[in-house]
Amino acid sequence: MTNYSYPRYRLNTNLQFYGKFITSLLNPLAYQKKPLAACLQLLSQQFQSEQILLFPQARIGFYHYLQAVLQKEDQVIISSYTLIDMVNMILATGAQPVLCDTAPHKFTPGLTEIKARVTDKTRVLVYTHLYGIVEDLTEIRHFCKQHQILLVEDCAQAVGCEDSLGPVGLQADAAVYSFGALKNIVGLYGGALMLKDSAVFYAIQKKMLHQPYLPLHRLIEKFLFCIFYEILSHPVIFSVFFKKISFAFDEKGHVDKIPKLKKVKPEFSDYAMHPIQAALILNQLPFLNTRREKAKFFAKTYSQLFEKKSNFMPFFSFDPAQVFTYLQYPVYYRGKNKDLKNILIKSKIDVNIDFFQNISHLEEFKQSYFCPNCEDLIEHLILFPSYSKLSKRFFLKMAKVLEML
Numbered sequence: 001m002t003n004y005s006y007p008r009y010r011l012n013t014n015l016q017f018y019g020k021f022i023t024s025l026l027n028p029l030a031y032q033k034k035p036l037a038a039c040l041q042l043l044s045q046q047f048q049s050e051q052i053l054l055f056p057q058a059r060i061g062f063y064h065y066l067q068a069v070l071q072k073e074d075q076v077i078i079s080s081y082t083l084i085d086m087v088n089m090i091l092a093t094g095a096q097p098v099l100c101d102t103a104p105h106k107f108t109p110g111l112t113e114i115k116a117r118v119t120d121k122t123r124v125l126v127y128t129h130l131y132g133i134v135e136d137l138t139e140i141r142h143f144c145k146q147h148q149i150l151l152v153e154d155c156a157q158a159v160g161c162e163d164s165l166g167p168v169g170l171q172a173d174a175a176v177y178s179f180g181a182l183k184n185i186v187g188l189y190g191g192a193l194m195l196k197d198s199a200v201f202y203a204i205q206k207k208m209l210h211q212p213y214l215p216l217h218r219l220i221e222k223f224l225f226c227i228f229y230e231i232l233s234h235p236v237i238f239s240v241f242f243k244k245i246s247f248a249f250d251e252k253g254h255v256d257k258i259p260k261l262k263k264v265k266p267e268f269s270d271y272a273m274h275p276i277q278a279a280l281i282l283n284q285l286p287f288l289n290t291r292r293e294k295a296k297f298f299a300k301t302y303s304q305l306f307e308k309k310s311n312f313m314p315f316f317s318f319d320p321a322q323v324f325t326y327l328q329y330p331v332y333y334r335g336k337n338k339d340l341k342n343i344l345i346k347s348k349i350d351v352n353i354d355f356f357q358n359i360s361h362l363e364e365f366k367q368s369y370f371c372p373n374c375e376d377l378i379e380h381l382i383l384f385p386s387y388s389k390l391s392k393r394f395f396l397k398m399a400k401v402l403e404m405l
């Protein structure tokens, strides 16, 4: 595949994944509890915690946690730059989401931005680790402890990442992990919740005990979507229809193009993870190391390249060889990201410049939570491909083009 172009992201799936889904569908044993127990055991080792619960999606784990710890009128601080559905989970519990700005030239808030939003009603702070870049939360954790605020780490995009304490998530009172279709480990849908507080853990576990499994037809639909996406993003197809597919990805390729607030019970909140989802996660976990190694190589090379260029600024200051990026490598471009995207298109390089939107722009938040740093981020953030299916050859070719900028 020497002269083909690669798209901004491709799924972290392989033949084993597709084979496992089809054989599971046909195997009556795959519908029994066993894979769920095995998956829990492996994830407990992976996340180094005994108190893990499985859910059909990460957001559902987050929703059940909020339900367990929040009371009406409590406030939950969350970044203005995140998945709108996480904000919707807060609304669904009846609590009030409080939008926090990102730090200057960062895609996550710092302690200064968090402090500016704390009131005597603040009960939970959600810290989202984006693009697999895991920040040290020591200061934030101490601040939360001092003010009796529960800290939740959103590790949806950081499965397999580590911080100074070990596997990501251990700095907080609770952590959520995702196994959705575009994640490091794909279970079609899927989520896990890690809890420090045993009482909360047992309460949610008890509640989940009699929930039916996520309906099979939802998994089949997602499976078909994955195959469709696999075809569109295949380098041969993508290179031939570069402009059309790249445009389609811009318009429809991400969840939050037009973020909408919803104050309703989440769609999958009455379901448990299906054993087939657990079987897929089990099947894919052994590939995590190879994916991590490849991502580290990309992160290191991108970092070395952008270090020499004054028009780019890194988002993190630690060793790039430790970074397990989530599908794409984020960098701050001092010019307008739209302009750079247009230049790169001419060399058939597809990049992403609008993964999430600035939620504080929504009518419902405009008056109360102005987030200027986030606004700046939206104009300058650029996401370069770094997923495991990206060919090294194409990557190095792309690096040469970037060097000449």
Ligand SMILES: Cc1ncc(COP(=O)(O)O)c(C=O)c1O
Pocket: 056, 057, 058, 059, 060, 082, 083, 086, 128, 154, 156, 157, 177, 178, 179, 180, 189, 190, 191
């Ligand atoms: C930052 C972030 N948080 C949470 C989620 C929710 O994960 P799930 O789709 O498993 O609910 C996602 C999914 O895209 C995400 O990107």
